[in-house]
Amino acid sequence: xxxxxxxxxxxxxxxxxxxxxxxxxxxxxxxxxxxxxxxxxxxxxxxxxxxxxxxxxxxxxxxxxxxxxxxxxxxxxxxxxxxxxxxxxxxxxxxxxxxxxxxxxxxxxxxxxxxxxxxxxxxxxxxxxxxxxxxxxxxxxxxxxxxxxxxxxxxxxxxxxxxxxxxxxxxxxxxxxxxxxxxxxxxxxxxxxxxxxxxxxxxxxxxxxxxxxxxxxxxxxxxxxxxxxxxxxxxxxxxxxxxxxxxxxxxxxxxxxxxxxxxxxxxxxxxxxxxxxxxxxxxxxxxxxxxxxxxxxxxxxxxxxxxxxxxxxxxxxxxxxxxxxxxxxxxxxxxxxxxxxxxxxxxxxxxxxxxxxxxxxxxxxxxxxxxxxxxxxxxxxxxxxxxxxxxxxxx
Amino acid sequence: xxxxxxxxxxxxxxxxxxxxxxxxxxxxxxxxxxxxxxxxxxxxxxxxxxxxxxxxxxxxxxxxxxxxxxxxxxxxxxxxxxxxxxxxxxxxxxxxxxxxxxxxxxxxxxxxxxxxxxxxxxxxxxxxxxxxxxxxxxxxxxxxxxxxxxxxxxxxxxxxxxxxxxxxxxxxxxxxxxxxxxxxxxxxxxxxxxxxxxxxxxxxxxxxxxxxxxxxxxxxxxxxxxxxxxxxxxxxxxxxxxxxxxxxxxxxxxxxxxxxxxxxxxxxxxxxxxxxxxxxxxxxxxxxxxxxxxxxxxxxxxxxxxxxxxxxxxxxxxxxxxxxxxxxxxxxxxxxxxxx
Numbered sequence: 001x002x003x004x005x006x007x008x009x010x011x012x013x014x015x016x017x018x019x020x021x022x023x024x025x026x027x028x029x030x031x032x033x034x035x036x037x038x039x040x041x042x043x044x045x046x047x048x049x050x051x052x053x054x055x056x057x058x059x060x061x062x063x064x065x066x067x068x069x070x071x072x073x074x075x076x077x078x079x080x081x082x083x084x085x086x087x088x089x090x091x092x093x094x095x096x097x098x099x100x101x102x103x104x105x106x107x108x109x110x111x112x113x114x115x116x117x118x119x120x121x122x123x124x125x126x127x128x129x130x131x132x133x134x135x136x137x138x139x140x141x142x143x144x145x146x147x148x149x150x151x152x153x154x155x156x157x158x159x160x161x162x163x164x165x166x167x168x169x170x171x172x173x174x175x176x177x178x179x180x181x182x183x184x185x186x187x188x189x190x191x192x193x194x195x196x197x198x199x200x201x202x203x204x205x206x207x208x209x210x211x212x213x214x215x216x217x218x219x220x221x222x223x224x225x226x227x228x229x230x231x232x233x234x235x236x237x238x239x240x241x242x243x244x245x246x247x248x249x250x251x252x253x254x255x256x257x258x259x260x261x262x263x264x265x266x267x268x269x270x271x272x273x274x275x276x277x278x279x280x281x282x283x284x285x286x287x288x289x290x291x292x293x294x295x296x297x298x299x300x301x302x303x304x305x306x307x308x309x310x311x312x313x314x315x316x317x318x319x320x321x322x323x324x325x326x327x328x329x330x331x332x333x334x335x336x337x338x339x340x341x342x343x344x345x346x347x348x349x350x351x352x353x354x355x356x357x358x359x360x361x362x363x364x365x366x367x368x369x370x371x372x373x374x375x376x377x378x379x380x381x382x383x384x385x386x387x388x389x390x391x392x393x394x395x
Numbered sequence: 396x397x398x399x400x401x402x403x404x405x406x407x408x409x410x411x412x413x414x415x416x417x418x419x420x421x422x423x424x425x426x427x428x429x430x431x432x433x434x435x436x437x438x439x440x441x442x443x444x445x446x447x448x449x450x451x452x453x454x455x456x457x458x459x460x461x462x463x464x465x466x467x468x469x470x471x472x473x474x475x476x477x478x479x480x481x482x483x484x485x486x487x488x489x490x491x492x493x494x495x496x497x498x499x500x501x502x503x504x505x506x507x508x509x510x511x512x513x514x515x516x517x518x519x520x521x522x523x524x525x526x527x528x529x530x531x532x533x534x535x536x537x538x539x540x541x542x543x544x545x546x547x548x549x550x551x552x553x554x555x556x557x558x559x560x561x562x563x564x565x566x567x568x569x570x571x572x573x574x575x576x577x578x579x580x581x582x583x584x585x586x587x588x589x590x591x592x593x594x595x596x597x598x599x600x601x602x603x604x605x606x607x608x609x610x611x612x613x614x615x616x617x618x619x620x621x622x623x624x625x626x627x628x629x630x631x632x633x634x635x636x637x638x639x640x641x642x643x644x645x646x647x648x649x650x651x652x653x654x655x656x657x658x659x660x661x662x663x664x665x666x667x668x669x670x671x672x673x674x675x676x677x678x679x680x681x682x683x684x685x686x687x688x689x690x691x692x693x694x695x696x697x698x699x700x701x702x703x704x705x706x707x708x709x710x711x712x713x714x715x716x717x718x719x720x721x722x723x724x725x726x727x728x729x730x731x732x733x734x735x
Contacts, residue, residue: 032538039626054542054705146614146702152441218615218701376542377704380624 043390224277241337246285491523543628
């Protein structure tokens with residue numbers, strides 16, 4: 001953006017200003033574009049770094065490279081059901097959680113009550129999805145810090161989750177599994193055993209990750225005390241999910257605003273305690289995810305026992321989805337944080353408006369506050385620790 | 396070997412030319428092997444198989460195919476770069492790392508140039524690499540490359556100090572800079588090797604090894620080419636053969652520092668078993684085996700550890716390694732006085 005500052009006299013003086021920057025660059029400062037093609041921006045995010053040597057003076061995130069008009073598409077669907085595959089494509093590493101949020105919202109709008117079998121299957125799927133998402137987050141975080149091997153260990157474990165998804169609905173990435181009022185397929189007979197096997201397999205793997213990465217001296221040096229997000233700042237930025245809990249705020253929608261059957265399940269909400277550095281640093285956010293995986297295993301173990309084996313998962317699916325005019329806001333706890341769907345119905349078969357409050361988008365807004373004064377390597381560490389997925393940021 | 400070549404070729408200049416190319420006959424196959432080896436090691440550490448197809452047995456010819464591809468590639472020079480420096484940089488880098496091989500004793504019968512300040516020469520000539528890296532980063536006219544180049548300059552210059560100090564401790568014990576002579580002094584069983592005969596020199600070995608990791612940009616000190624931060628550091632803009640040359644010199648450097656470590660601390664070409672299995676060829680085998688052990692440890696660390704930050708790297712060099720190296724030099728001085 002070139003602004004013509006003054007036009008007095010014969011010469012026109014022009015002052016160059018940088019969009020988003022409140023002042024012009026100082027002589028020793030430099031702008032570096034991190035992304036949109038950069039290994040550590042986890043997708044097509046562009047960070048405009050204003051650096052003074054290795055010190056980052058300011059960070060300006062530029063988003064929109066993966067904008068796919070999700071919300072506009074929803075308005076042009078022929079019915080509510082068709083939104084589900086699109087919801088998959090937002091946070092594509094935890095697609096089940098996105099569907100879950102949408103069907104919860106749509107069912108609330110329609111006033112549908114689904115059976116226990118459906119609810120528990122959904123909860124198990126959402127928790128498997130949470131582990132899958134956290135494994136990606138932790139693995140790539142290790143890679144951001146320079147440790148390559150934990151990533152492949154995480155991918156190995158994630159494979160088992162995808163196998164369960166595949167036997168259940170045939171897909172490994174984008175499922176279209178949760179339908180309004182039910183599920184696309186009845187879980188197979190081996191479903192419960194598979195989930196139990198996975199829980200048994202996965203528990204020791206968390207310790208393996210801790211030994212390899214979490215308590216590594218260099219890893220702690222790189223993450224503890226870096227990118228501190230104090231609780232009050234975190235709340236002011238409205239961040240949610242592990243990013244908020246890493247700052248020591250005990251806020252989890254599964255407990256604080258229960259949906260589905262989460263009020264019947266026992267689990268703890270891990271929060272950052274600042275063990276290695278200060279509360280709200282990168283290590284805390286990382287560790288919250290590690291501990292959440294253990295809690296997800298705990299939830300699944302209970303849900304598998306409580307889930308009824310008999311029953312039709314499609315009995316509550318309405319023949320014709322045409323909600324009365326009105327609106328609903330439903331929020332669910334996805335691996336990234338609070339995912340909210342605001343659906344407005346005008347009484348026709350397709351939604352009038354679907355507005356999504358995406359946790360990654362909100363969490364990303366806190367990045368500049370965390371990064372100012374850090375080093376370039378720290379920005380990579382901080383960005384990794386808030387775990388964004390660009391599909392969800394841009395929608 | 397020199398005498399043999401003179402009798403064979405009857406020409407002084409021809410002999411020197413042949414002598415200059417002998418290490419190349421080792422370095423290039425070594426680099427090809429080491430790249431493949433590193434890929435296999437990393438793969439097996441990560442539950443993968445690595446290259447399996449090319450050449451049949453465990454993808455042994457994968458790197459040969461890769462180098463063939465790199466040679467065929469278009470030679471791209473960024474329009475905005477400083478063309479002359481951009482072209483020159485890979486040669487300087489390779490010269491720096493290759494010239495070190497002139498004084499490295501591969502065997503009792505072969506050392507390129509048996510100069511009496513061999514160790515001093517190796518330390519000095521390998522500093523040339525940093526000039527090339529800085530040149531590559533600056534000439535690329537890319538901010539990320541420049542970051543990489545500046546980081547590597549700061550890092551290599553800093554870590555040369557503890558490395559040289561650690562080597563100085565050996566020189567104090569040996570009383571010579573001549574690498575061939577240092578090898579001869581460590582003859583006999585493996586407890587005669589400096590690393591095992593003197594606890595202070597063992598510590599010096601640790602310091603040297605850590606510093607050498609930084610000098611060759613290996614994890615946890617691979618900050619100049621930190622993939623997740625700088626994409627590829629100083630060689631971001633390089634492609635084709637120029638990139639291959641930078642890559643080759645990186646691996647040549649890895650072996651050079653490993654060779655120095657094995658020569659000074661682990662008896663070089665000496666057999667670990669006294670007078671058993673000695674001789675020029677056995678010497679070569681022992682020497683390469685010891686060097687490869689260090690290469691393996693470097694790779695092992697690379698695929699296990701995360702990476703330090705640039706300020707933490709400087710902290711390790713200036714506040715940890717250098718003071719300890721001074722203490723070791725002081726200790727070795729006292730040891731020499733008392734024991735002798």
